[in-house]
Amino acid sequence: MPDLIVEGLSVEFNGQTAVDDVTFTVNDGEFFTLLGPSGCGKTTTLSTIAGLETPTKGIIRVGPEIFVDAAKHRFLTPEERNLGMVFQSYALWPHMTVEDNLAMPLKIRKASKAEQNRRIGDALNQVGLLPYRKRYPHELSGGQQQRVALARALVYSPSVLLLDEPLSNLDAKLRDRARAWLKELQQSVGITTIYVTHDQLEALSLSDRLAVMGEGKMLQVGTPNEIYDHPNCLAVADFIGRCSFFRAKVLETGAGTLVVDLVDGEGTLRVTSATAFAAGTHVTIGVRSELVKVSQPRDDVPAISVNAIPADLKKASYVGARYEFELMAAGQLIFAEGEHKLDEQQVWLIVPEDGLFVFAEDIPPSRLASDVEDGL
Ligand SMILES: Nc1ncnc2c1ncn2[C@@H]1O[C@H](COP(=O)(O)OP(=O)(O)OP(=O)(O)O)[C@@H](O)[C@H]1O
Numbered sequence: 428m429p430d431l432i433v434e435g436l437s438v439e440f441n442g443q444t445a446v447d448d449v450t451f452t453v454n455d456g457e458f459f460t461l462l463g464p465s466g467c468g469k470t471t472t473l474s475t476i477a478g479l480e481t482p483t484k485g486i487i488r489v490g491p492e493i494f495v496d497a498a499k500h501r502f503l504t505p506e507e508r509n510l511g512m513v514f515q516s517y518a519l520w521p522h523m524t525v526e527d528n529l530a531m532p533l534k535i536r537k538a539s540k541a542e543q544n545r546r547i548g549d550a551l552n553q554v555g556l557l558p559y560r561k562r563y564p565h566e567l568s569g570g571q572q573q574r575v576a577l578a579r580a581l582v583y584s585p586s587v588l589l590l591d592e593p594l595s596n597l598d599a600k601l602r603d604r605a606r607a608w609l610k611e612l613q614q615s616v617g618i619t620t621i622y623v624t625h626d627q628l629e630a631l632s633l634s635d636r637l638a639v640m641g642e643g644k645m646l647q648v649g650t651p652n653e654i655y656d657h658p659n660c661l662a663v664a665d666f667i668g669r670c671s672f673f674r675a676k677v678l679e680t681g682a683g684t685l686v687v688d689l690v691d692g693e694g695t696l697r698v699t700s701a702t703a704f705a706a707g708t709h710v711t712i713g714v715r716s717e718l719v720k721v722s723q724p725r726d727d728v729p730a731i732s733v734n735a736i737p738a739d740l741k742k743a744s745y746v747g748a749r750y751e752f753e754l755m756a757a758g759q760l761i762f763a764e765g766e767h768k769l770d771e772q773q774v775w776l777i778v779p780e781d782g783l784f785v786f787a788e789d790i791p792p793s794r795l796a797s798d799v800e801d802g803l
Contacts, residue, residue: 428455428586428619429490431476436485438471445471447643448484453587453621454635458613460622462630463640464666469623472640473589476621477512478505489586506535511580511588511618515595518576519564525551525575526560529582536583550578553612570601577609581616588613588620594629606633627667631655639663661711661786669716669751671761672790673736677708685785686733687712691758694736696778700785713784716762720778721752723771736776740769759790 431453438446446468453459461469474480476487478494481502487494494503519528529547538546551557554574564572573593580588594602594609610633613620624630630637631651638648639662647659658664661672675687675696685700687710696712704710721738738756745768752763756776763776 429492430454431489431587431619431621432487433472433476434486434488436472436475436482436487438468438475438480438482444643446475446482449640449643449645451638451645451648453619456617456619457635458610458620458622458633460624460630460634460637461640462624462627462637462666463646465625467640468643469625469640470591473591473621473623476587477510477589478503478508509583509586511583511585513573513576513580513588513590513593515592519572519579521564524561524563525556525567528564528575529579532579532583538583546582546584550582553581553616554578569597570605573597573605574608577612581618586619588618590620591623592625595624595626609633631667639666641666656782658713658784661713661788661790664713664784664786669762670713670784671716671719671759673712673714673757673759674790675710675712677704677706677710680704680706684780685710689736689757692736692756694757695733696736696783697733697780698783698785699781702785704785704787708787709789711786711788711790713786714761714778715782716751716764718779718782719761719763719776721754721763721765721769721774722777723769723774734778734780736778738774738776740772740774743769 433449433451436446436449437444449472461472463469471480475482482495482497484497486496493501494508495501526547529550530543533543533546548557551560554577556571556574556578559567559571567575594605597605606629622633634651636648636650637654639646639654641662647654647663654663655667658667664670674690676690677685678688679686680703683699683701685698685704687696687698698712736756738754738761740752740754742753744751750765750768752765752769754761754763754776761776
């Protein structure tokens with residue numbers, strides 16, 4: 428199948444922009460995820476690809492076949508697009524058996540009885556539910572119902588599979604298994620898939636590539652590694668993983684290294700940076716929680732040394748095999764992890780030189796510690 432291309436897509440509801448000039452390409456056979464916080468426009472983008480919403484601007488095409496071209500008022504109906512869809516609620520027909528649920532889209536497409544039987548058998552085989560074809564949805568577990576919904580989306584061999592949070596109704600354990608199973612199924616069928624989720628773990632573990640959206644805009648597109656290790660802006664670093672931020676001012680700039688002074692507290696950091704910033708520039712330093720080491724008590728490190736920041740422990744949570752800590756340092760709420768409980772309130776945070784993020788943007792007001800601390 429050719430690539431699916433979305434160019435300059437904008438969607439409005441009652442004059443309010445829900446999707447703002449979004450462009451991306453999904454390659455043949457790829458598992459591509461739209462990820463972002465609630466309300467950022469993921470479902471609207473997916474529904475517009477499906478033909479359930481009409482964009483105000485932009486083009487969606489699969490190779491030369493134009494699904495929609497807003498400027499030319501060209502619009503294929505959902506049926507004409509031959510896409511498979513599974514939404515959050517599986518929406519199986521409760522009064523129909525599994526095989527009758529699967530037969531519906533085939534009847535709509537006027538497949539012969541023999542063709543229906545063959546395709547239903549193949550699709551149920553793919554999802555491992557062949558022996559369940561005569562059951563009704565209420566005679567199946569949540570996970571099995573979700574598989575039937577997928578089989579129903581695959582039964583007419585769509586060119587692209589669109590999945591909107593299909594695992595969100597499953598409990599945590601089942602969800603883990605369903606995730607592994609879904610990835611295997613997608614790979615064995617080799618179908619181009621666009622997946623919508625706000626669950627970063629799901630996005631990182633399932634996707635070949637993902638797009639992070641924020642406030643209707645596309646913030647970054649890349650492989651899970653690229654997005655996690657090289658976020659292109661503070662919002663992406665903040666949304667993926669547990670990241671903390673410090674406001675800082677550049678003191679010295681050298682070949683690939685910056686020395687910065689923390690603006691809202693004590694501390695000097697030496698930071699590897701591919702981008703050179705002039706001395707005096709205000710920057711934001713981002714650090715992933717797994718890179719922050721907590722040393723206790725504070726006199727473990729004799730005096731303020733480079734990359735050591737004095738911090739106060741606010742909260743420790745045991746999450747099985749490790750602790751997650753929330754601390755206040757340099758006026759910010761900082762996340763850290765460790766294998767051992769902390770006995771001291773006053774500790775040092777030690778951050779590495781490599782692996783920190785340097786952003787030219789300032790920390791958004793919603794993330795400033797004064798607001799966050801109120802909620803502690
Ligand atoms: N039919 C509609 N009418 C009016 N506004 C809508 C409609 N559908 C979505 N919106 C608005 O468009 C914006 C984007 O919504 P959308 O459902 O695409 O977000 P999302 O990223 O999928 O969120 P979630 O993860 O909560 O499902 C939101 O502000 C939402 O309130």
